[in-house]
Amino acid sequence: MAFFPVTDPAVRQDFPHHIAGVWSAPEGTARRRVFDPATGAVRWSVPEGSAADVDRAVRAASAAAPGWAATDPDERARLLRALAALLRERMADLAALESAITGRPIREMRAQMARIPEWLEYFAGIVLGLEGGSNQVKGGFLTWTRYRPHGVCALLTPWNHPILILVKKLSAALAAGNAVVIKPSELAPVTPLLLSAWAAEAGIPPGVINVVTGGAEAGAALVAHPEVAHIDLTGGTATGRRVAAAAAERLVPCTLELGGKTPLIVYDSADLDEAVAGTLFAGFVAAGQTCVSGSRILVQRGIYDAFCRKLAERVERLTQGDPADPVTNIGPVISAASRDRCLGHIDKAKAEGARLIAGGTPRTLPPELAAGFFVPPTVFADVTPEMTLFREEVFGPVISLTAFDTEDEAVALANAGPFALGASVWTRDILLAHRTVARLKAGVVWINDHHKNDPRSIWGGSGDSGYGHENGWDALKSYLIKGSVTLRTAQDFGDWFAGGKRYG
Structure with missing residues (x-):
C-alpha cells in the first residue's frame, strides 16, 4: 500500500x-x-x-x-x-x-x-x-x-x-x-x-x-x-x-x-503597529507551540500602555475553532495534558498578580469541538521576572508583557533564565539593533521579524x-x-631508530 x-x-x-x-x-x-x-x-x-x-x-x-x-x-x-x-x-x-x-x-x-x-x-x-x-x-x-x-x-x-x-x-x-x-x-x-x-x-x-x-x-x-x-x-x-x-x-x-523561553524586545523606536502584528504572530502561530514562540514580550515604557492596548484588541479578534476551516487563526493544543498545563499557567499568573488583558477564559465553541484541547489565546501584562510565567516555558498560547526603561535592562531581561534559542529585536534604530543583538545569548535572532526559517539559516541554541x-x-x-590523510612525498624514508629525522 x-x-x-x-x-x-x-x-x-x-x-x-x-x-x-x-x-x-x-x-x-x-x-x-x-x-x-x-x-x-x-x-x-x-x-x-x-x-x-x-x-x-x-x-x-x-x-x-x-x-x-x-x-x-x-x-x-x-x-x-x-x-x-x-x-x-x-x-x-x-x-x-x-x-x-x-x-x-x-x-x-x-x-x-x-x-x-x-x-x-x-x-x-x-x-x-x-x-x-x-x-x-x-x-x-x-x-x-x-x-x-x-x-x-x-x-x-x-x-x-x-x-x-x-x-x-x-x-x-x-x-x-x-x-x-x-x-x-x-x-x-x-x-x-x-x-x-x-x-x-x-x-x-x-x-x-x-x-x-x-x-x-x-x-x-x-x-x-x-x-x-x-x-x-x-x-x-x-x-x-x-x-x-x-x-x-x-x-x-x-x-x-x-526548550525555549523566547524574548521579544520592543523598543520605543519600533513601528508600533508592526511590532504588535509581529508579536501576535510570534506568540500565537501554532497556538504558541513552537520552540521559538514569542512568550516573553519586553516593551519599552514609552510605548508600553499603547502596545498593551493594541495587542489585547488584536488577540481578542483572533478566531479560534476547527483547524480545517481556513478562517481559523488558533486551533487546539496537542493534548489534554498540554491544555491542562496551559490553563494551570493562566491560573498561577492570576494568583501571582499578573494583569490579565486578553483571554484567560475558555471561548464558546461549536458542540463538535467541545471535547477538544482548546486554550484561549491569553495575554498577561505587568509580569515581573519573579513570576512563574516569566521564567517557565508554557508551550501554548499564553504570553507575558514586561516593561523596561533602558537598553541595558532590556538585554538583562532577555538573557534571564537558562534558555538560549531564539529572540527578536524590534526597532527602526539600526545602531540600537546591532548593539542589542551583539549582547543577546540566543542562537537565532531576528530583527523586525520573527520565526522566519530557511535551509540556509543556521538554527540552534545553547544552555537548556x-x-x-x-x-x-x-x-x-x-x-x-x-x-x-597524510602522504609522504619525500624520496627518502626517515627511519627514526636508525638515526633518521622525523617531523610530527
Whole structure:
C-alpha cells in the first residue's frame, strides 16, 4: 500500500511500522492511540514499539548504510530531489493530515508544507559542493581532508512540526550518506510513517529510512543501541538531558534542539503597529507551540500602555475553532495534558498578580469541538521576572508583557533564565539593533521579524536549549566525520631508530 486515503475524518486508520522500505508489523500487540486534538476523538493508532522493533529497524539501517554511503553524491541528490517532487504532488493531502493531527490551522500548514521540499533540494545541492582541503606541510608531506558518514543515525522528532523538523534532519543525514531510524513523537507519529513510504516510492533504497513508533521505551532503546552512531533530537530539555547522558555513555555525538523561553524586545523606536502584528504572530502561530514562540514580550515604557492596548484588541479578534476551516487563526493544543498545563499557567499568573488583558477564559465553541484541547489565546501584562510565567516555558498560547526603561535592562531581561534559542529585536534604530543583538545569548535572532526559517539559516541554541545546529553547511557536516590523510612525498624514508629525522 503506497498511499493512504488519509484526509477522511470518518475513517479510523491503524498503522504499522515502516522498516526496510515496507510496512512492517510490530513484534508485539500493544498499540498507542493518536487523538484528534480538535475533537478529542481517537482517529489513528500506531504500534507501541519495543526494543525488538527498534533492533530490527537499526539492523535494516546498518545493512543499508554501506551501500548508501558508497552511492555517488549525484545519485543521492537525484533521489532527494525525487522525494521533494513527490511531496509537492501530495502537498494538499499532507497539509490536511498534519493539520488534523497537530491541530494547527490549515492556512498555517499549507504555508509550511509549501516550503518543506526546499530542504531536500538544498541539501541535494550543497552536498555536491562538499570539498576537502590540502596542504604541503613541513618535512615532505602532503595532507588532505576527507569526509565519511557516521553510518546509522537516530532521528527523534517532535509533534509540533512532525514533517518540517523531520525533513530538516533527514535531508542533511541522507545527503551525507547516512541511513536513519526515526522515532517520531507518540502524539503525532503518522506523517513520518507516510514520508518513509513515499521515500521508497521515490527510489530511496530499502533500509535507508526506517520509522519505529512508540513512546519512551522505543526512544530509550534507539539512543542506547550500539549500532547508532549519531543522535539528533528535537524535544524538551528534560528529554534532552536523558538523551545526552545516554549518548555520552557510548561517546556518540548529538545534536539537541530543546526548550525555549523566547524574548521579544520592543523598543520605543519600533513601528508600533508592526511590532504588535509581529508579536501576535510570534506568540500565537501554532497556538504558541513552537520552540521559538514569542512568550516573553519586553516593551519599552514609552510605548508600553499603547502596545498593551493594541495587542489585547488584536488577540481578542483572533478566531479560534476547527483547524480545517481556513478562517481559523488558533486551533487546539496537542493534548489534554498540554491544555491542562496551559490553563494551570493562566491560573498561577492570576494568583501571582499578573494583569490579565486578553483571554484567560475558555471561548464558546461549536458542540463538535467541545471535547477538544482548546486554550484561549491569553495575554498577561505587568509580569515581573519573579513570576512563574516569566521564567517557565508554557508551550501554548499564553504570553507575558514586561516593561523596561533602558537598553541595558532590556538585554538583562532577555538573557534571564537558562534558555538560549531564539529572540527578536524590534526597532527602526539600526545602531540600537546591532548593539542589542551583539549582547543577546540566543542562537537565532531576528530583527523586525520573527520565526522566519530557511535551509540556509543556521538554527540552534545553547544552555537548556541544547547544542548543535540544523540548516546550512553546519548541519551537513554534523552528519559527517572529518578526517585527514597524510602522504609522504619525500624520496627518502626517515627511519627514526636508525638515526633518521622525523617531523610530527
